Amino acid sequence: MSSRIAQGGAINRQQVCRFTFDGAGYSGYAGDSLASALLANDIRLVGRSFKYHRPRGILSAGSEEPNALVELRSGARREPNTRATDIELYDGLEATSQNRWPSLKFDVQAINGLFSPLFVAGFYYKTFMWPASFWEKVYEPLIRRAAGLGRAALEADPDHYEKSWAHCDVLVIGAGPAGLAAALTAARTGARVILADENFVLGGRCLAERRTIDGQPAADWAAQAIAELRSMPDVRLFPRTTVFGVFDDGVYGAVERVNDHLPVPPEFQPRQRVWRFIAKQAVLASGAIERPLVFGNNDLPGVMLAGAVRTYLNRYAVLPGRRAVVFTDNDDGWTTAADLVAAGGQVAAIVDSREPVIVSELARRFPDIQAIAGEVNGARGGRHVESVEVTSRTGTSHRIDCNLVAMSGGWSPTLHLTSHKGNRPRWDEERSIFVPDMLPTGMRVAGAANGDMTLGEALVTGFRQGLTAAASCGFSGSMPALPRVTEESARRVPLWRVRQALGKCFVDFQNDVTTDDVELAEHEGYRSIEHLKRYTTLGMATDQGKTSGVTGIALLAQRRSIPVAATGTTTFRPPYTPVAMGALAGHHRGMDFRPTRYAPSHRWASELGASFTESGPWLRAQWFPRAGETDWFEPTCREVKAVRSTVGLCDVSTLGKIDVQGPDALKFIERLYANNFATLAVGRTRYGIMLREDGFMFDDGTAARLAENRYLITTTTAHAVQVYQHMHLCHQTLWPELDVQFVSVTDQWAQFAVAGPRSRALLQRVLDPRCDLSNEAFPFMACGEVALRNGEPARLFRISFSGELAYEIAVPGHRGDALIRTLHDAGQDLGVVPYGLEALNVLRVEKGHVVGSELNGQTTAHDLGFGRMLSTQKDFIGSVLGRRANLIDPARPRLVGIKTVDRNAKLAGGMHFIPQHAQRSIEHDQGHVTSVCYSPILEQWIGLGLLTNGPDRHGEKVMVVDPLRGAETLVEICSPVFIDPEGARLRG
């Protein structure tokens, strides 16, 4: 650890952390970042640049880092593009440099740099234009291989992520001096405070500077502030937590890196947690980001931001270079020179681009350091800076040997979050910075984020904004005595680029955008800052131009000879720094991606080995295979035959059930349904259809009149929620005068179909013997309350979806499991068979009942053969628009049955009807096949379809064509009711 300073720093020298970088072993201390540990080990070359594969080192000491991106960890936990400057060192850390081949020190593609005149702005657009056939097959793979940053892991992420909510009165974003001050004053009023900071240690630049607050080191002041905050019960501190976005109504998105500082998260703990902070008020104290200066080869490893140099010196006790040149356009740069000297480093020269009078005034404080009023024209070196070329204002040139260049182009407020709601910052010409302008509701800004750059200003504005924020939440307190702080100055005369450059001058390091690219883009007409960004990629990728954006804007302004204020700025959007998709998904991935709804018979069905399928949110049994049955076909045919010959059981609880009560219940459902319900007697059920306002079919189901003013409505499984919403919309907005009350009782009732010739016999074994199920007492479409043998109440409906003698029996949801077992046990000698969705589908196709495939949102009642059901005696939803000429045109595709002429031929859903001898083309298309099945009763494939003039064409032979898969067959058009058209069986 040759660059480690012997003493000081906020590192724990007792706790050594071993780590590897590109496979080689090193060590650092707890409290190090990966970047500080690399620097301590004299690792200066950390990565290769995006386009030219130029050697790159560590530019910054924070989340703004554009260069030092590494792949962290390995295998399934490999994470690309993590910032070495942000990563907390831990024992066992593995990091790998990225974007280099075959090795970091020797990169083949560095040859790109020689051809850099080709790789200018818009290079891809210009080069990979012709021929168009090469776009996808040649150019894209080529570009993808050459470009890009790190590699994502290919295996599934083994770690757990989660999301959480937290509420507070005052959210303080950033725990530097301003944030700590704001949190203190807000918390002392009794307000609930959340303080979040992206770094793994709270304190911000208090940790990085040799300044004093009330005579004590700033870091000690910060530690005391944190201790005080920690002692308060309604303050929550969130280190390692980046507030990445501002959303509506005081919702702030944040990601907490709960266990990223460990190789593997402890058992049961998440790796990361996304927080939604809900804050009445927020104080943004996110500080500022230093700007690089633009000179030749300013991207060489060893060229570093001056503030970052201080962070490495003071916080991490690392000397990033033994012999430094400081290059600055402001007073703050001189602090770095002082800190370097204090840490035992050598400062070869301070180069200040401002007037000689300013420079000589400052130089008086540094009698031992050569101060030059002038510019660094360029850095020299292979894989690391070895010297700089300097030209003074008097015109003399020097070459100064050095292995560190600390550059400062002034600080830009970190105001990204102020513009997430669409506000743009304002250019402050006097200080040459963008400052927040309009703010999101409830947000205030303190300290450097607001352009108040000095420590004293940060504390004052922090205290004040914390207090005001708390006051807005109804808490009062008073300003504390203002602490005494070290004097400092933020004076600056901006130098956007050096006048005479030696070599490439980088503006955006991450995207390899140079001053030449900015000029070329402007020259080619990309004069808007938004166009400049997209043409040159300045400000794109993982760092989103944190260090380059303002300089890019200023250079464009200079080039166009317009003020910066007129150039504008690109929009900042969430997230502030990249957020893993896994963290955003949290618990909701894999089978938890969305909730699953289990039918009441699920456990029983799974014990029987049922195969399940997703049906909307439901998991429903699709068939119940027996020993020896290996596919879906055999069990489905067997189940269908059983229903047609003995008795079957099917869970139909998934149908929507809505209980409608009140004096106006009938009036209400009369307006909802298109057919008549006024004549429905108590104890009877009727099939009903609902239309949408536009006259198309909405849903179908039954309504059972349970009592004078009580109806139980059923809906299809698919439309249960929409029908319920529709009913509320109608009641609340169309007919609020109706005295009607309704709730969903879908979950209240476990409901099973008992279908087949022996269904009555089976039910008689299960129901109270006094229950009369004869046709006289309980005919087709009857409904009523019954009792089970054990006395428990149930509801019985004599309705049939299969066309057989059938009932549906319902008991409260928690009794469903017991009832299905009772039914199954009681019917063994009757040949009872559980049947699933597949058999259900075959049974209903055989009977010509429509489902979602036919109720597809494009069909009308007339299309589906329900035209005569539409009441002419009443008004109902859809009645007016449903009468439009086009909707009742008999030439519309209308419901028919089809059966194959060749009894061995198969059918597929979606096949198109084409007249027998017509060309297979869209002009001759006459509709399509909506549902198909193999009918084990008819022993052939049959189907339902929507055919032009369909009902008038029974007996005609038509081709059905599947052009996609190249299949076609001849079918005969027939009635959609294949089985028992007279309905004798269901009335049996």
Add this chain to the structure above:
Amino acid sequence: MADALHFTYSPGRLGRREGAPGLVLQELTQFALASVIARKGQAAQAVGAAQRAFGASPPTTPTIAAGSDIAFVWSGPGHWLALGPQSTESFEARLGTVFGTHASVFDQSGSRVLLELRGPRVRDVLAKGVSIDLHPRAFRTGDVAVTTASHLAVHLWQVADEPVYRLLVVRTWFDSLWRWLAASAAEYGCEVMAPTPYTL
């Protein structure tokens, strides 16, 4: 396989095994539940009828009001969930007699699963799926929320300052809620108690 996905409630310890559990979880069974919705313009009369019959005044704010053996959980304006012990008598009929023409009553006894949650980390667990503020300054004993937990509709109310919460969730969604709850409590350790009959 699908059946392996069907998570079932089973007593025992989940997640972290060391130390006291952060969450203690118990299903409450054998309760009767009904939706009560006031008829048009009859909310005050419905409240009065309940007050006379049960000694509990169905609340007009999101709170719970308990009488001798029946509690009313606010569910919306003029809309309550009545919660009582299971009995052989029909809960719907009993309520129907009391409310008469003032309210419609819908049996919901089989539609929900009722959980009781307590333990030192109960708020942290709930915060992972419930977006409302459960801090004592915002939500107290007797307060009710009609909200979502892990995107599922729930009724949530606080029954003791400790704090102890009750969570009423739709039965057919319960497994998904359970998986979220188990995952969210895992880092604190979760003790699942054997189900117990509901009491007020």
